[in-house]
Amino acid sequence: MLPLLARGPVNAFADIARRSRGGIVRLNLGPLRPYLVTHPDHVRHVMRDHWQNYLRMGKVWAPVERFLGTTFAGEGPDWEASRKAYQPMFTARHVTSLTSTLADVIAERVGLLDEPARAGRPIEATRTMADLVVAVNTVFFFGEKSSFAEGRRLAREFGTAVKWMNVRQIMPFVPDSVPLPGDRAFAGAVEAIDALVYPLIRKARQDDGHDVLSALCRARGTGQDADRLVRDDLVAALVAGTDTTTHALAWVWPLLQAHPRVAARLYEEIDHVVGTGPVRQEHLPELRYTKMVVQEVLRLYPSGWIMQRFPVAPGDIGGVPIDAGSPVFISPYATHRLDEFWDRPLEFDPERFSPGHEHRRHRYSYFPFGGGPHQCIGRHLFSVVALLTLATIVSRHHPQVRTPGPISPLPAALRPKQPIELHLVPVERRRARSARATG
Template sequence: MFARGPVNAFAEVGRRARGEVVRLDLGPFRPYLVTHPEHVQHVMRDNWTNYPRVGKVYGTMQRLSGTTLATEGPDWESARKALQPMFTARRVTSLNDELADVITERVDRLDGAARSGQPIDAAKTMADIVIAMTTRLFFGEKSSLENGERLTRAFDRAVKLGGLRTIMPLVPDSVPLPGDRAFANAVKTVDEVVYPLIRKARAASDDGHDVISALCRARDGSEVGDRQVRDDLVTAFMAATDTTTQTLTWLWPVLHTHLRVAARLYDEIDRVVGTGPVLSSHIPELRYTKMVLQEVLRLYPSGWILPRTAVVSEDIGGVPIDAGSTVLICSYATHRLEEFWDRPLDFDPERFLPEIDTRRHRYAYFPFGGGPHQCIGQHLFYIEALLTVATILSRFRPRMRNSGPFTPFPGVVLRPKQKIELDLVPV
């Protein structure tokens, strides 16, 4: 089952176990799969200090993201403290119009493809839009868009290539695996882009409101301090681009196969936005659009699997977990449990009507993680995604050129394995 498709295999195991803790026999790697919302809450919030983000499963990706935001301890605490003010709802809302202008400029570039009938690559197009927004937010005027694109291409290569070692954590580093050299080259590219930007931000000595300026103010200018800024930036930039890009990419095949949802979504955007441009005042009115995005995140959560390592032995749900064991939290599986979701495989945005959503267990749905490590970028995600969807659909009706099926690729980030091509039909 895992050989055929690891992502859906996790969900199937969780379904068969009805959310109980399961020990997986994956050869020498025998992690515990945790899917029940109460167990997820225990690991991620109630007893989170016993389940740090350490261990062999993190080794490969830490070569890319470093050891600040992606791990534990004082470096993580100081990085989160420095970044938190940059991603509050108030701060992100203040950027609505600026982000909307960036999106409009990128969507304008799609007119040529629409007129010529040339299909677009959904993943690449969504990434282009998101990268432009993220580059502006993180670097202000200190970086060109080309740098942001170069960074994201390197991230994308590393995430794809690093996925194999993530799901095979017991393979020694001395044993070469496909993609190891290309992964190292991707990390080198990241460093070649980021370190000059850090030096440029430090030399500016201003009170810039971009993320890199805030991090430089929070870290000293030593070699260690620059490495910390580098790690903070890489982790946060990846998180800010990956979730939005992949959610927007999964949206189009979903709308293709759920015509009633698509019709209602188009209806709301026509009513609220009209022919555009999209304004910050429109965002609170895009209620159904937000519900659609929430449902996409339920079925295709970007951070689909979250490894933790037990420090002290204890029981979870009556199952003994030995110290040193790996615990896998799988939102992809939890979001599909019949015990907590009616018709879990059906795409139904109305699950997220306020009166229904409040009755659900807090950890039945956790696309942004939970506890002290909950992603600080979820406000940014909803602003970016709502603005992007509303801008595209106020101009075009995307039509799928290839009909799938589209299966999830078992990398660090959940993405479609197959290429998604769209024809853009002007409204």
């Protein structure tokens, strides 16, 4: 296993899952022998049916606790309290009520791309998508208590912490006393995050509002360690929302470039539904194919590509005995590539998500937002932001990837490894070319 992990654990786990055809595999990682669980029946067993025996704890979960704490990213009463505090802010109804505000924020950021588009100057996709997500999260989580510049600094530190946290997670057999590459960068990122977040919490306690941070402060009260609980709640949700949305939007462009028919259909739908904009809430239900594209991107590149659970009591999964205390690895990335549940699983095909197909799929053959009680509560926000962003960009520009492919993920994460250079073709110029070609 070690040579495979060194070359890249993301695809190593997916290859093992495909070779085992979704069977449970026990990985030999030296002193640690986790189970790799990828069959949808087995995933459901762990994440929903018997979730109380498979907890987010143990050696594998220790790096997460050092970064995100034990509230929203943990278990037990603290997790339940965090979930209860967050739930009203992430319902489909509440997110929908904010669609116009979020659309305006996105339109303002996309408007800044007009200048490089006119000048023929390329932009970098991941950084640009990150800026869009930062702008949205700053308004949604902080209201007017924070600035875009502070949000960008937070996102940068999140990226550093997640990158090196993943290294520790996939090698939990390495004692904490043995340094790994990135340990110092991880610690520095967490320290920088705390230096940015705690002043915002103090500001929220003095200046109450309708944003997420204010709601968390009200829910957590002012007792001992209340600020720490708010900090952990806030950072856990921000990290999940920032990573998932940024990386999904970044992967869209190379996938569209490699599949021109998909791109043409996406552009046609957005041209028909939105025109030249602005994008509004009433447009979103009509962007059916755009939603299918986003769902297929998440199938191939789910941000939370691996999840860990810790069985507190012995049991069995699919007839296989599972020892208490042995970590269980669940990988949406691997499950989403199983030939037994997906036709041509390595190909990009949004038609998989055409209306009615979801009834033909196993519920846990596709779980980019997890499942069971720990399913991500930010999925409605993600859907709205992703659709608004794609529709706003495509209504004004048709990005073309100039980076030679294929684009590959980083070894320990699913963010694009290479910078993705985009050339923005203004819609008016593209339409003029199309008219000349057909005339």
